[in-house]
Amino acid sequence: xxxxxxxPAILGALSICPMSGYDIRKFVxxxxxxxxxxxxxxxxxMLKRMHxxxxxxxxxxxQSGKPNRQVYSLAVAGSAEFxxxxxxxxxxxxxxxxxxxxxxxxxxxxxxxxxxQVEELRSTHQRLLQEYVRVGKWLHTANAKHPxxxxxxxxxxxxxxxxxMQVEWSESSLRELKRLANxxxxxxPKKPARKKGR
Amino acid sequence: xxxxxxxPAILGALSICPMSGYDIRKFVxxxxxxxxxxxxxxxxxMLKRMHxxxxxxxxxxxQSGKPNRQVYSLAVAGSAEFxxxxxxxxxxxxxxxxxxxxxxxxxxxxxxxxxxQVEELRSTHQRLLQEYVRVGKWLHTANAKHPxxxxxxxxxxxxxxxxxMQVEWSESSLRELKRLANxxxxxxPKKPARKKGR
DNA sequence: ATGAGCATGTAACTGGTTACATGATTTA
DNA sequence: TAAATCATGTAACCAGTTACATGCTCAT
Numbered sequence: 001x002x003x004x005x006x007x008p009a010i011l012g013a014l015s016i017c018p019m020s021g022y023d024i025r026k027f028v029x030x031x032x033x034x035x036x037x038x039x040x041x042x043x044x045x046m047l048k049r050m051h052x053x054x055x056x057x058x059x060x061x062x063q064s065g066k067p068n069r070q071v072y073s074l075a076v077a078g079s080a081e082f083x084x085x086x087x088x089x090x091x092x093x094x095x096x097x098x099x100x101x102x103x104x105x106x107x108x109x110x111x112x113x114x115x116x117q118v119e120e121l122r123s124t125h126q127r128l129l130q131e132y133v134r135v136g137k138w139l140h141t142a143n144a145k146h147p148x149x150x151x152x153x154x155x156x157x158x159x160x161x162x163x164x165m166q167v168e169w170s171e172s173s174l175r176e177l178k179r180l181a182n183x184x185x186x187x188x189p190k191k192p193a194r195k196k197g198r
Numbered sequence: 199x200x201x202x203x204x205x206p207a208i209l210g211a212l213s214i215c216p217m218s219g220y221d222i223r224k225f226v227x228x229x230x231x232x233x234x235x236x237x238x239x240x241x242x243x244m245l246k247r248m249h250x251x252x253x254x255x256x257x258x259x260x261q262s263g264k265p266n267r268q269v270y271s272l273a274v275a276g277s278a279e280f281x282x283x284x285x286x287x288x289x290x291x292x293x294x295x296x297x298x299x300x301x302x303x304x305x306x307x308x309x310x311x312x313x314x315q316v317e318e319l320r321s322t323h324q325r326l327l328q329e330y331v332r333v334g335k336w337l338h339t340a341n342a343k344h345p346x347x348x349x350x351x352x353x354x355x356x357x358x359x360x361x362x363m364q365v366e367w368s369e370s371s372l373r374e375l376k377r378l379a380n381x382x383x384x385x386x387p388k389k390p391a392r393k394k395g396r
Numbered sequence: 397a398t399g400a401g402c403a404t405g406t407a408a409c410t411g412g413t414t415a416c417a418t419g420a421t422t423t424a
Numbered sequence: 425t426a427a428a429t430c431a432t433g434t435a436a437c438c439a440g441t442t443a444c445a446t447g448c449t450c451a452t
Contacts, residue, residue: 004438008296012303022403032302035295041441044405065448067404086307090296090315092322094412097233098206098288100356104230105210106349109284117288124290150378151304154371158298165363173352180348202410220431237413242433263420265432292440 006055007046009036011074011082014056018073021047034128034159047072055081103173111181115174122170125163132160204253205244207234209272209280212254216271219245232326232357245270253279301371309379313372320368323361330358 013019013027021043028038047070050056055078061069074082099117106114136156143149211217211225219241226236245268248254253276259267272280297315304312334354341347 008299012299012306015303015306020403021405032299033293035293035298037293039441040405041407041443042439063403063448066402067446069403082303083307086300086303087311089318090300093295093297095231095233095235097291099291100233100353101206101210101230102284102288103349103356104353105213105280105284105346106352107346108210108213109281113285120287148303148305150374151301154304154374155298155302157370158301158367161363161367162360165359169356169359172355176348176352218431219433238433239413239415239435240411261420261431264430265418267431 004049006050006053006078006081006085007038007042008082008085009038010043010046010050011055011078011085014072014074014078015082018059018071020069020071022069024072035155050078053077106177111177111184115177115181118170118173118177122167122174125166125170128163129160129167132156132163136160202247204248204251204276204279204283205236205240206280206283207236208241208244208248209253209276209283212270212272213277213280216257216269218267218269220267222270233353248276251275304375309375309382313375313379316368316371316375320365320372323364323368326361327358327365330354330361334358 009028009032010024013024016027019027021040024043024047025038025040028036047056051058051072055075056072057075059071059073061071063069099121102109102117103114136153139149139152139156143152207226207230208222211222214225217225219238222241222245223236223238226234245254249256249270253273254270255273257269257271259269261267297319300307300315301312334351337347337350337354341350
């Protein structure tokens with residue numbers, strides 16, 4: 001029981017302005033990308049279902065050389081559904097983090113593999129941090145005084161803190177992993193360790 | 199292409215000691231719960247598939263009054279598969295955070311609803327923080343000198359930082375949301391705002 | 397010429413949840 | 425006497441990804 005729910009991200013995109021399925025995909029990637037995603041395989045069938053339930057309207061824009069654009073817009077019922085969804089408590093994110101699983105069982109593998117994986121995480125989030133700063137500035141200047149701005153900034157702030165946290169965790173863990181790798185190679189050296197021991 | 203993969207969490211659990219499907223469920227909940235989960239609907243069929251592929255062995259423990267325990271243990275092939283998996287780069291976590299989606303579109307809803315949702319997030323992670331501290335202490339004392347300990351602590355540390363970050367974000371966002379709620383009620387008051395305006 | 401961007405959609409599949417069925421034993 | 429714990433499993437869903445099919449235009 002409990003299903004056939006409309007996609008809130010699609011409803012949300014259409015609450016900004018009318019769009020085609022193609023546009024919705026781009027919107028989700030560009031603006032919600034760091035905490036949400038939708039694939040065409042979901043979007044197109046979902047739009048049809050939502051249309052048949054009266055949540056959205058379609059208008060066809062004729063084009064030559066390409067398929068016609070099916071431009072969807074929110075109907076009154078869709079708007080109501082979206083506001084109802086906004087008020088409900090969110091479902092908790094489902095926990096599935098492969099990196100942490102690998103780290104947890106790390107002593108069954110080689111430290112260098114774990115190190116590579118954590119370094120990869122670090123650089124991913126270093127890149128993201130730069131992007132967040134860029135987007136934040138852009139939002140402030142280009143969309144100053146849009147009523148949505150404070151909310152966009154709050155969600156962006158979450159991403160920023162999350163990436164910051166992951167960079168810090170990576171650095172702390174890399175120190176520990178290198179220590180472990182070193183201890184292991186001293187305990188069972190192929191070529192005898194020099195540096196310090198005897 | 200690329201499928202029929204064995205469940206790494208199950209392989210990992212069995213790498214600790216032989217277990218039944220029931221035990222695996224408990225192990226995952228108790229020790230991997232904040233970054234992983236498996237339901238019976240996955241575990242039991244998966245164990246059969248892994249058995250037929252020669253990754254695990256079964257031993258039946260007769261019991262009266264209950265179903266017999268099917269105790270699984272890692273076979274050599276399963277151990278190899280697990281180590282191979284450990285060395286591969288992890289799949290990035292799939293981004294789907296309903297709370298952030300609601301926050302992003304927050305200006306379409308009522309600030310009080312967002313406030314309630316963020317307060318809920320804060321208290322969830324305040325509770326988790328306490329638990330992490332407890333578990334960390336326990337690990338240090340009960341499992342000192344187990345070779346897995348540093349790895350368990352690293353993954354725990356991630357959870358701790360993540361919860362800490364979410365508490366901080368919640369507090370910062372709650373301040374902002376309350377400010378917005380206030381501004382909105384001053385702009386369109388049902389009973390005239392007193393306090394400051396005129 | 398090659399690839400990216402525009403634009404639609406479907407089919408096959410994999411992945412995962414939930415509810416159901418069974419039933420004894422222990423604990424509150 | 426009610427609920428939790430032990431212990432297995434299946435069937436019916438629901439959710440989501442990927443590959444495929446089509447074909448034009450524009451920039452490199």
